[in-house]
Amino acid sequence: MEDIKYVLTRIEAGDRVVFGRDGYGQQWVELWRGRLFERRSRVDCSPREIVRIKRELLAKH
Numbered sequence: 001m002e003d004i005k006y007v008l009t010r011i012e013a014g015d016r017v018v019f020g021r022d023g024y025g026q027q028w029v030e031l032w033r034g035r036l037f038e039r040r041s042r043v044d045c046s047p048r049e050i051v052r053i054k055r056e057l058l059a060k061h
Contacts, residue, residue, distance in 0.1 A: 003043050007031065007053055010041075017057070019050060029053065 010031045011017055018030040027050050032040045045053070 003045055004049055004052055004056075007043055007045075008056055011057065019054075 007017075007029050010033070014033070016032040018032065019027070020030060021027045027045055027047060029043045029045055029050070030040050031043070032038060
């Protein structure tokens with residue numbers, strides 16, 4: 001739950017979002033911020049958390 005709140009607050013702050021998945025099925029969310037010095041943070045999420053984050057994003061737009 002805390003990961004979802006962190007991701008949503010960072011999105012509201014203006015971070016770019018990239019959803020990813022590796023060959024083993026692990027899913028994550030990358031948050032990119034900054035223009036001159038790009039910084040990114042990666043949050044590992046379960047498939048249900050990814051779906052919830054995407055639903056929240058669609059509801060806001």
